[in-house]
Amino acid sequence: MTGSRPLASLGLALGLAGLLAGCDRRQTPGPPAVHSGEGTQSATAALAVAAPRFDGPPAPPATPAKGHPRLWVRAADLPKLRARATQANPLFKELAAVTAEAAAAMDKGNIPSEGDCTHARIYCEAHAELFAFMSLVSSDEAARNDHAARARKILLYIVDRVNKGDPQDPFVRRFSTGDRARWAGESFGLTVDWIYGYLSAQDKAAIRPVFLRWAEEQLKSSTTSHDHPEPVGKLNDPAMLKEPKKRRYAVNNYFTSHMRNLTLLSLAFDEADDPPDPKPSGTYPRLRDYFANVTGAWLYMTDSILRNDARGGAPPEGFQYGPAALAYVSETLLAIQTAGEADPAKWGPQVHLDGNPFWHEFIPAHLHSLSPATPAGRLGPTHEAAWTGDGERYEYTDHIDPFTALGLHAENSGNAERLNALRWMAIHAGPGGAAALARRARSQLGQVHKRHSIMYFLLLDPAVTPTDPRPSTPLTHFGPGLGQVFARTSWGPEATWLQFQLGWEQIDHQHGDGLSFGFYRGGEWLTKERVGYGAFMGNSEQHNTLTVENDRNRRHDDPNRGELWRRGSQWPLVHTGDPRVLAKSFAQDYVYVLGDATPLYNSEYENIRDVTHVSRSLVWLKPDHLVLYDRAATGKEGRFKRFFMQTPSAAQVAGKLATATTAKGQKLFVTTVLPESAVVVAEPYKPTGTWDTKPAENETMLATLRVEPPAPMPKETRFLHVLQGAAGNATADPVTLVRTKRGTPFAGAAVKGTLVLFPVELGAVSEVHFTSLPGVTKHVVTGLSPGASYEVIRKPAGGGDEITIRAGSAAKADEGGVLTF
Secondary structure, eight states, X not given: OOOOOOOOOTTSSOOOOOOOOOXXXXXXXXXOOOOOOOOOSSTTXXXXXXXXXXXXXXXXXXXXXXXXXXXXXXXXXXXXHHHHOSTTSHHHHHHHHHHHHHHHHHHTTOSSOXXXXXXXXXXXXXXXXXXXXXXXXXXXXXXXXXXXXXXXXXXXXXXXXXXXXXXXXXXXXXXXXXXXXXXXXXXXXXXXXXXXXXXXXXXXXXXXXXXXXXXXXXXXXXXXXXXXXXXXXXXXXXXXXXXXXXXXXXXXXXXXXXXXXXXXXXXXXXXXXXXXXXXXXXXXXXXXXHHHHIIIIIHXXXXXXXXXXXXXXXXTTOTTTHHHHHHHHHHHHHHHHHTTOOOHHHHOGGGOGGXXXXXXXXXXXXXXXXXXXXXXXXXXXXXXXXXXXXXXXXXXXXXXXXXXHHHHHHHHHTOHHHHHHHHXXXXXXXXXXXXXXXXXXXXXXXXXXXXXXXXXHHHOOTTOOOOOSGGGSOSEEEETTTTEEEEESOSSTTOOEEEEEOOOOOSTTOOSOTTEEXXXXXTEEEEXXXXXXXXXXXXXXXXXXXXXXXXXXXXXXXXXXXXXXXXXXXXTTTOSSOOEEEXXXXXXXXXXXXXXXXXXXXXXXXXXXXXXXXXXXXXXXXXXXXXXXXXXXXXXXXXXXXXXXXXXXXXXXXXXXXXXXXXXXXXXXXXXXXXXXXXXEEXXXXXXXXXXXXXXXXXXXXXXXXXXXXXXXXXXEEEEEEEEEEOTTOOOOOEEEEXXXXXXXXXXXXXXXXXXXXXXXXXXXXXXXXXXXXXXXXXXXXXXXXXXXXXXXXEOOTTSOEXXXXXXXXXXXXXXXXXXX
């Protein structure tokens, strides 16, 4: 494997002009969405799987809150929270211990401090938030007063530094839109709201100009690409949703953190303390006026993406950054609810969380993203994630931020089912499970804040034992926005588990992973993508997908973009159109998915468009076999088409059979059926020495399997593989190639009594004629019309039945166009 270097930031001013017509997903009520993407190269683009219809509940009445607290916590919540604030509550015990440590450090003069104002890696403003919260919930009035005084001292210390305006001060230089504000920027708005009664008129007069300055900076932030709504100043305008790349950055972690912080800044002050400035230096004369920008620009865009482009409940940026982005959005919506501003008639449907299907799909999507078994982690037994996107460490992290924001919103809305599920997940799904709950509640996982201590206390009531939501959760899940398919055989630790991905790749931290899949059995991954961070790990060779050589790209001289071209990768950030999941079937004994990834391999920006078709048909024959049929085509001869799969060890190759062994001694058998004279190469993965070729810490996929046809490369290649997971002492089940003799061309494989057939070309099917094999008791024929009726004619013949499938009325294909008999 040759070396490569980081991809230069393709996010810088990449003007994708391709506003292309395609098959729209079903849209749900809310702000309009504009769907993009070239019609796929096949005639089956119209078969793209639509999102299920969603009818959300009506929004309850909303009355703007006049008093304090009103952000995340309401005055009406204080009696129950104070009743929980006893040493008998293990969550409060941890919260109180964290607070006592901070108070001791403050008494020693360590908080606040000069320079970057941190103590033990914790930001000063995070300590202010902690003390402000304790001023609300402590049962003792004297303690509440002391906590409020501490929070006020830290807050005013930072405000004074900002007002002095030293350009070298960390609180002045790009502070409000940088990483620190992303990680802990909620502290300022919350602290002001939570200690509002303790702030003098002079205090507020000092704080307000800082909040106005920071609010204005959000509107023009440029920390990454498109991390503020554009055009600036437009409200509730479809023009903001027109360009796919720009609108999709509305779910980027910077964009969403700016939105959360702007929400809290704009709602913290009372109107009496926020008079309009007759000569405003910013866009709006009052802090409160920025809230209209929150709802009409920021949330307008984010809500549209979540209900359309990213529909399904999973974070578009993947598992390292996505959970934070979803936390920022849900914390925004919680603040809007508790401030009494969740009024769709006033602000639009985007303020109504329960009106967006994404949040109804969040819990099943998250549960399906977690491994059946829980191998050892830093805090004890911990789930593994069905990872997508950048990852520096392959480890499931604490998700208490979105869990709590959504849980409190559910509690306020009377949604007992959602609240129960999120409480159970906060206890049992987090790193280390229930046994490590106390440590997670101490915010001891390397955070630069103590917010998690607050969140655990807010969400979990020690008098309530939540029940496991998984038994009532279906064993399959489809996320139409990102083309995600999840399926498992049970919710037990022994389950076999499948994950598939085919979504757009147009914002930071997404990878060239279209058509990639993961297969899990016996408590460990048999195969999945190789997790890593940066441009190199984002190329398609590191995922379980295809690479296809294209025209030489416009910037081939750039070592990073040129590397993507040389490897035949998909084009994250600059692909021309959207891929599509064209069909799916969830049956008792199989799962089927068909996806067209062609647009991911072409880029108008890079001036390359020679890849004419890439698609994959996948059938999981539960529990142990996967059958994959891949189609790849280019406009020119001699261009490589390669099948890549990551394995836990370098496979032993004997002819067409590759055998990899897992850490637990299980076997992964991979039989290459097509191409018939395939070149099969298995080798350990070796980083080249550059930072971005190193896999994530704890990554288990240590080797690569590569398959390609022999030279010279034809314009079109078909790959057919059968994967089998088995015990360590097992042998591979025999696999036999079957092709149709006349009618519409189909090809497939027979394994363990089941024959699976796929269309060689995607398109209309007339008749299918093939000879079955002795010992085959079940046939799975894909690529037919969903819900259509067919006739199956059998004629006994030597060596197997002659079978014809044609239009009729005796048998019906399922929702994905699969006929079984």
